[in-house]
Amino acid sequence: xxxxxxxxxxxxxxxxxxxxxxxxxxxxxxxxxxxxxxxxxxxxxxxxxxxxxxxxxxxxxxxxxxxxxxxxxxxxxxxxxxxxxxxxxxxxxxxxxxxxxxxxxxxxxxxxxxxxxxxxxxxxxxxxxxxxxxxxxxxxxxxxxxxxxxxxxxxxxxxxxxxxxxxxxxxxxxxxxxxxxxxxxxxxxxxxxxxxxxxxxxxxxxxxxxxxxxxxxxxxxxxxxxxxxxxxxxxxxxxxxxxxxxxxxxxxxxxxxxxxxxxxxxxxxxxxxxxxxxxxxxxxxxxxxxxxxxxxxxxxxxxxxxxxxxxxxxxxxxxxxxxxxxxxxxxxxxxxxxxxxxxxxxxxxxxxxxxxxxxxxxxxxxxxxxxxxxxxxxxxxxxxxxxxxxxxxxxxxxxxxxxxxxxxxxxxxxxxxxxxxxxxxxxxxxxxxxxxxxxxxxxxxxxxxxxxxxxxxxxxxxxxxxxxxxxxxxxxx
Amino acid sequence: xxxxxxxxxxxxxxxxxxxxxxxxxxxxxxxxxxxxxxxxxxxxxxxxxxxxxxxxxxxxxxxxxxxxxxxxxxxxxxxxxxxxxxxxxxxxxxx
Numbered sequence: 001x002x003x004x005x006x007x008x009x010x011x012x013x014x015x016x017x018x019x020x021x022x023x024x025x026x027x028x029x030x031x032x033x034x035x036x037x038x039x040x041x042x043x044x045x046x047x048x049x050x051x052x053x054x055x056x057x058x059x060x061x062x063x064x065x066x067x068x069x070x071x072x073x074x075x076x077x078x079x080x081x082x083x084x085x086x087x088x089x090x091x092x093x094x095x096x097x098x099x100x101x102x103x104x105x106x107x108x109x110x111x112x113x114x115x116x117x118x119x120x121x122x123x124x125x126x127x128x129x130x131x132x133x134x135x136x137x138x139x140x141x142x143x144x145x146x147x148x149x150x151x152x153x154x155x156x157x158x159x160x161x162x163x164x165x166x167x168x169x170x171x172x173x174x175x176x177x178x179x180x181x182x183x184x185x186x187x188x189x190x191x192x193x194x195x196x197x198x199x200x201x202x203x204x205x206x207x208x209x210x211x212x213x214x215x216x217x218x219x220x221x222x223x224x225x226x227x228x229x230x231x232x233x234x235x236x237x238x239x240x241x242x243x244x245x246x247x248x249x250x251x252x253x254x255x256x257x258x259x260x261x262x263x264x265x266x267x268x269x270x271x272x273x274x275x276x277x278x279x280x281x282x283x284x285x286x287x288x289x290x291x292x293x294x295x296x297x298x299x300x301x302x303x304x305x306x307x308x309x310x311x312x313x314x315x316x317x318x319x320x321x322x323x324x325x326x327x328x329x330x331x332x333x334x335x336x337x338x339x340x341x342x343x344x345x346x347x348x349x350x351x352x353x354x355x356x357x358x359x360x361x362x363x364x365x366x367x368x369x370x371x372x373x374x375x376x377x378x379x380x381x382x383x384x385x386x387x388x389x390x391x392x393x394x395x396x397x398x399x400x401x402x403x404x405x406x407x408x409x410x411x412x413x414x415x416x417x418x419x420x421x422x423x424x425x426x427x428x429x430x431x432x433x434x435x436x437x438x439x440x441x442x443x444x445x446x447x448x449x450x451x452x453x454x455x456x457x458x459x460x461x462x463x464x465x466x467x468x469x470x471x472x473x474x475x476x477x
Numbered sequence: 478x479x480x481x482x483x484x485x486x487x488x489x490x491x492x493x494x495x496x497x498x499x500x501x502x503x504x505x506x507x508x509x510x511x512x513x514x515x516x517x518x519x520x521x522x523x524x525x526x527x528x529x530x531x532x533x534x535x536x537x538x539x540x541x542x543x544x545x546x547x548x549x550x551x552x553x554x555x556x557x558x559x560x561x562x563x564x565x566x567x568x569x570x571x572x
Contacts, residue, residue, distance in 0.1 A: 017542045018542050018543065018544055019542050019543055019544045019545070019546075023546060024540070024543060024544055024545030024546045025544070025546040026544045026546070032563055033562070033563035033564050034550045034553075034554070034563050034564065034565070035548040035550050035563070036546075036548070037550075037553075038546035038549070039553070042553065050538065050539075050540045051537050051538075051539050051540065052539070052540060052542050053539035053540060053541055053542060054541075054542035055542070056539060073536075075530040076537075080491070082493050083570070084565075084567040084570055096528075097530075131570060132564065133569065133570075135562070136561065136566060136569075138568070138569050139559070139566045139567065139568065139569055140566070140567050140568070140569050140570050141561070141562070141564030141565070141566055142564055142565040142566070142567055143563075143564055144565070269491060271491065274530045274531065276531065278531075278537055279531050279533060279535050279536055279537040279538075280530050280531060280536055280537060281536070281537045282536035282537070
């Protein structure tokens with residue numbers, strides 16, 4: 001019997017504002033507990049939430065980026081439940097009329113094809129605080145710094161059919177929210193996290209099975225593993241003649257399993273109603289236009305443009321994972337029009353990415369800036385140095401030894417393009433290798449590489465490769 | 478519409494209210510009367526009328542994204558029954 005998983009995700013992206021969604025308390029990460037929780041966040045009597053304009057602007061930005069409909073009028077509602085990290089006894093969220101409806105994103109599947117994942121909605125809400133259970137005997141410590149932090153909850157349709165697709169979708173949304181600058185995407189700090197709704201049905205049927213919701217997924221790997229595990233669990237239950245119970249489950253990465261959160265089950269009746277403290281949020285066409293005007297070229301479009309420059313699709317996708325990388329790449333092209341885009345792409349995705357990775361740096365903190373890399377690539381393009389020598393020069397630049405031209409001059413790395421000098425070096429190698437010469441002439445073609453190597457060695461790698469090949473071929477006969 | 482005792486007990490539980498058997502019997506009657514009023518409202522034809530989210534015919538005012546609150550933890554935690562290391566302490570809750 002074959003089973004088809006059906007998966008939808010709810011992603012919580014923390015919006016990159018300085019202050020909270022309904023109060024003027026700071027949102028900075030890592031402050032001492034409860035130093036950024038003001039009376040509004042604590043739900044004191046008599047306080048009034050006032051909506052943060054920037055949170056709205058960022059939500060609109062998202063709505064436009066995914067091609068959704070930004071509601072001209074949306075409503076805040078109270079979601080009622082009791083938990084110590086929620087001092088008001090309700091979370092301010094949006095229910096019937098969210099700020100964004102519809103839209104979609106495309107994911108790239110392993111076989112290279114694309115799939116559209118539809119979004120149901122995205123709504124504004126406040127985060128809750130944090131409970132700490134470790135340090136106090138029989139007590140929980142509550143830190144409310146996070147209470148009132150603005151979140152955009154991004155809800156997908158149940159369009160994913162495997163754990164892999166779900167992870168690809170989560171990555172795509174992660175890329176997008178960072179690209180348009182609405183969320184820093186920091187998963188360690190909880191700025192981007194995910195709940196997964198998972199069900200299974202017999203392959204070929206349309207009716208959805210009973211779903212469970214897995215909470216606490218704060219990495220792409222955990223998401224994938226938790227879903228895989230949950231699919232297996234559900235299939236096993238059904239094949240053993242059991243039934244899936246609609247419930248919330250928690251993923252435990254240490255044990256790699258999900259387990260039921262029974263206590264939340266009966267509290268699932270949230271009794272939403274419009275929050276009388278907040279008036280309807282109205283967003284007019286002028287606001288939409290203003291936000292639209294500040295939207296950057298989106299990653300898909302940018303990648304498509306890179307492909308038209310002769311860059312393979314996979315490399316273009318790599319270049320557009322982060323906007324800073326794409327910006328860097330284009331800065332290299334702008335500074336070095338003589339360099340083939342494909343070559344520049346290889347450098348950015350290859351040597352530069354590796355160096356950044358080793359140093360644990362982001363591209364904006366690169367020790368070799370775009371202009372400096374462009375200067376190096378120009379020296380390859382004009383045959384001053386070979387691509388191989390360029391790697392050494394790059395390493396020296398990375399180590400802070402100066403610009404490409406300085407290093408080439410200081411180390412005497414300029415290619416030998418004078419054919420006289422090159423011929424002399426070749427003659428010397430041939431004269432010193434009579435056996436190899438005889439074997440080569442007897443048909444052992446592979447030995448050509450030996451001669452190339454010897455001349456390169458003799459010239460300290462400075463022979464121009466094409467020129468060397470040509471001259472060698474002629475001389476070896 | 479008439480509420481049952483079970484309904485009342487359930488609502489009380491959701492609201493974390495301790496309601497005695499006697500009170501519950503009283504609430505069954507009184508809350509049902511409120512629902513009767515709602516039933517009356519239901520008889521009005523509201524086709525084509527947008528649901529009202531707020532009695533004031535205004536839109537939400539927005540505030541600029543600026544940090545205006547300072548740390549008042551010490552003051553505020555004087556109101557807490559128990560606090561330590563900057564945290565509010567509550568009876569242990571764990572999932």
